Amino acid sequence: MEPYKKHESIAALMNRSNVDTDQIIPKQFLKKVERTGFGIHLFHDWRFNEDGSDNTDFELNKPAFKDAHILVAGDNFGCGSSREHAPWAIADYGFNTIISSSYADIFYNNCFKNSILPIIATKEQLASLMDEIAANEGVRFVVDLENQELTTPAGNGFKFEIDPSRKENMIKGLDDIGLTLTHIAEIDQYEEKHKQSYPWLWA
Amino acid sequence: MKKTMYEKIWDSHLVVEAPGQAPLLYVDRHLMHEVTSPQAFEGLRLANRKVRNPHSILATMDHCVPTKDRDLPIADPIAKKQIETMADNCQENGLNLYDMKNPNNGVIHIVVPEHGFVHPGMVVVCGDSHTATHGAFGALAFGIGTSEVEHVMATQTLPQMKSKTMLIRIDGALSKFASAKDIALAITGKIGTAGGTGHVIEYAGEAITKLSIEGRMTLCNMAIEAGARAGLVAPDQKTFDYLQGREFAPSGENWDKALAYWKSLPSDEGAEFDTIVTLNAADIEPQVTWGTSPEQVTGITNVIPAPEDFDDEIKRQACENALNYMDLKAHTKITDIPVDLVFIGSCTNGRIEDFRIAADITKGTKVADNVTAIAVPGSYHVKQQAEDEGLDKIFIDAGWEWREPGCSMCLAMNGDELTVGQRSASTSNRNFEGRQGKGGRTHLVSPAMAAAAASAGHFVDIRNI
Numbered sequence: 189m190e191p192y193k194k195h196e197s198i199a200a201l202m203n204r205s206n207v208d209t210d211q212i213i214p215k216q217f218l219k220k221v222e223r224t225g226f227g228i229h230l231f232h233d234w235r236f237n238e239d240g241s242d243n244t245d246f247e248l249n250k251p252a253f254k255d256a257h258i259l260v261a262g263d264n265f266g267c268g269s270s271r272e273h274a275p276w277a278i279a280d281y282g283f284n285t286i287i288s289s290s291y292a293d294i295f296y297n298n299c300f301k302n303s304i305l306p307i308i309a310t311k312e313q314l315a316s317l318m319d320e321i322a323a324n325e326g327v328r329f330v331v332d333l334e335n336q337e338l339t340t341p342a343g344n345g346f347k348f349e350i351d352p353s354r355k356e357n358m359i360k361g362l363d364d365i366g367l368t369l370t371h372i373a374e375i376d377q378y379e380e381k382h383k384q385s386y387p388w389l390w391a
Numbered sequence: 392m393k394k395t396m397y398e399k400i401w402d403s404h405l406v407v408e409a410p411g412q413a414p415l416l417y418v419d420r421h422l423m424h425e426v427t428s429p430q431a432f433e434g435l436r437l438a439n440r441k442v443r444n445p446h447s448i449l450a451t452m453d454h455c456v457p458t459k460d461r462d463l464p465i466a467d468p469i470a471k472k473q474i475e476t477m478a479d480n481c482q483e484n485g486l487n488l489y490d491m492k493n494p495n496n497g498v499i500h501i502v503v504p505e506h507g508f509v510h511p512g513m514v515v516v517c518g519d520s521h522t523a524t525h526g527a528f529g530a531l532a533f534g535i536g537t538s539e540v541e542h543v544m545a546t547q548t549l550p551q552m553k554s555k556t557m558l559i560r561i562d563g564a565l566s567k568f569a570s571a572k573d574i575a576l577a578i579t580g581k582i583g584t585a586g587g588t589g590h591v592i593e594y595a596g597e598a599i600t601k602l603s604i605e606g607r608m609t610l611c612n613m614a615i616e617a618g619a620r621a622g623l624v625a626p627d628q629k630t631f632d633y634l635q636g637r638e639f640a641p642s643g644e645n646w647d648k649a650l651a652y653w654k655s656l657p658s659d660e661g662a663e664f665d666t667i668v669t670l671n672a673a674d675i676e677p678q679v680t681w682g683t684s685p686e687q688v689t690g691i692t693n694v695i696p697a698p699e700d701f702d703d704e705i706k707r708q709a710c711e712n713a714l715n716y717m718d719l720k721a722h723t724k725i726t727d728i729p730v731d732l733v734f735i736g737s738c739t740n741g742r743i744e745d746f747r748i749a750a751d752i753t754k755g756t757k758v759a760d761n762v763t764a765i766a767v768p769g770s771y772h773v774k775q776q777a778e779d780e781g782l783d784k785i786f787i788d789a790g791w792e793w794r795e796p797g798c799s800m801c802l803a804m805n806g807d808e809l810t811v812g813q814r815s816a817s818t819s820n821r822n823f824e825g826r827q828g829k830g831g832r833t834h835l836v837s838p839a840m841a842a843a844a845a846s847a848g849h850f851v852d853i854r855n856i
């Protein structure tokens with residue numbers, strides 16, 4: 189996995205709450221058997237008109253947000269289905285950071301598996317960030333994962349919380365499976381005990 | 392220390408808690424379908440890893456499968472490839488797959504309990520958010536992403552953060568015609584779609600104990616709609632009776648051992664929960680969603696709210712957007728909302744009990760003009776059972792379509808979908824924009840409410856028929 193340390197980028201604003209994974213990547217695009225190529229379908233139903241042209245009313249189609257790697261969005265982002273196609277599409281489109289006041293659990297977990305940093309802001313912090321972008325579209329934020337700090341030109345930055353193990357894995361770009369397999373002896377041991385305690389599961 | 396059921400299951404599945412790393416939890420059962428697994432198998436192959444315990448896996452094909460003309464090849468070439476990839480992956484890794492032609496085929500969360508594959512006290516995962524369904528047996532069951540599917544296949548474990556616990560107690564008895572679905576919707580209405588975030592819910596109280604196992608599955612199924620990771624109901628005699636004799640249930644001496652363990656699982660008297668929510672069962676009337684989120688829901692005797700009814704700015708805006716998308720006016724009576732299509736099915740309400748109650752209401756009626764009504768059993772076993780009881784005839788005589796099993800209109804991936812502007816009464820679990828087809832408008836209801844809407848052409852209070 190791509191290590192994540194410090195990033196500076198344009199922050200795009202999506203002032204909507206409860207953005208669900210059905211919108212992030214509509215189900216007609218879930219039939220592929222590969223992991224890549226979902227970015228062109230990100231927010232499909234909002235992003236494109238019936239005839240396939242860009243919907244210029246959709247916020248991410250604003251020229252100012254074109255090269256954004258940071259997405260600032262409303263509360264309860266990523267609710268709904270567990271599809272990992274949602275973070276795949278977000279990453280493939282080019283975002284590596286999301287800032288919101290809360291996320292749905294499964295989506296939040298899925299982000300870390302795909303080198304996307306989901307930053308949790310308080311409602312007030314989020315509101316100031318949104319105001320800052322709205323007043324100055326194209327503004328660049330700096331995300332420093334090592335120091336758990338977001339900085340913005342207008343001074344709306346803050347220190348954010350993140351689980352230490354997740355932070356470590358992200359900074360090092362460690363693959364979860366490899367990490368777990370360092371505990372293979374413990375897993376074997378557990379399984380032996382499990383067979384004794386719950387023999388019916390192994391019958 | 393007094394423990395909740397969640398804590399008991401967590402503690403007994405903890406493999407290792409290394410400093411600076413998320414605790415590793417052991418996984419007993421892994422369920423699979425064609426949409427969220429192909430990239431996980433690809434990952435395994437690329438890393439040269441093997442499935443650690445093929446016997447822990449049960450797989451089906453449900454999301455993309457056609458519900459009619461099953462003997463014809465799948466028309467959509469990408470869906471066809473996904474189905475074929477699933478079959479290849481299962482064969483290559485020696486996994487138990489109920490493919491489209493298998494008499495055990497159906498929606499994963501319907502099929503798994505039918506075979507007794509999940510027991511109380513297990514940790515169960517699936518690349519599907521409605522895995523929470525299996526909490527009805529007192530198993531810790533939750534949805535995971537595709538990377539995690541790969542992780543579980545390779546290691547039989549999952550790094551997990553411990554959740555908070557929420558007790559939802561429903562006191563008293565449900566009124567006639569109020570069902571598990573109405574409880575689930577009423578809860579989502581009360582606590583919101585983010586109300587359970589970070590929590591595992593345990594449902595308790597008289598109304599829950601009285602629910603059948605099917606009803607408990609419907610309830611736990613929608614724990615995710617309230618934002619929770621999982622839902623749990625304490626196992627009791629009904630649970631044991633349901634499991635006994637099923638294919639993957641313990642038998643003989645093992646049954647007694649298992650039973651003793653299962654009986655130790657319910658939360659200890661006085662165990663503490665992080666959050667407690669209570670509802671009065673008698674207050675829960677048949678529910679209908681009016682918006683584009685499961686929390687935008689109300690009772691059948693109510694009217695659609697207006698944006699001004701909400702104090703919270705976000706909720707006000709959401710109400711306005713929803714009314715716009717749904718093409719509904721504030722203060723309209725719920726019973727005045729017309730429907731174009733009625734769908735009974737899905738892992739929420741595609742079980743035999745659901746078709747029995749819907750048939751009961753449908754008997755002797757006709758589907759209203761301009762309404763299409765589709766009944767999609769959750770599995771071939773449900774279909775067979777319904778046909779043995781003559782339920783299919785009741786639906787067909789009333790003008791319903793009686794289909795082959797699958798997810799179908801629940802997420803409209805298989806070609807069964809709403810057209811732009813069409814309005815459905817649906818027994819599924821999500822009413823998001825476009826969920827049942829781009830521009831389609833979904834109202835979530837119970838099977839009884841759906842059946843009544845099919846013949847009336849609009850929502851009706853089933854307590855009056």
Ligand code: SF4
Binds near residue numbers: 453499500519797820
């Ligand atoms: S029936 Fe619907 S919710 Fe259930 S597994 Fe299928 S698509 Fe998912």
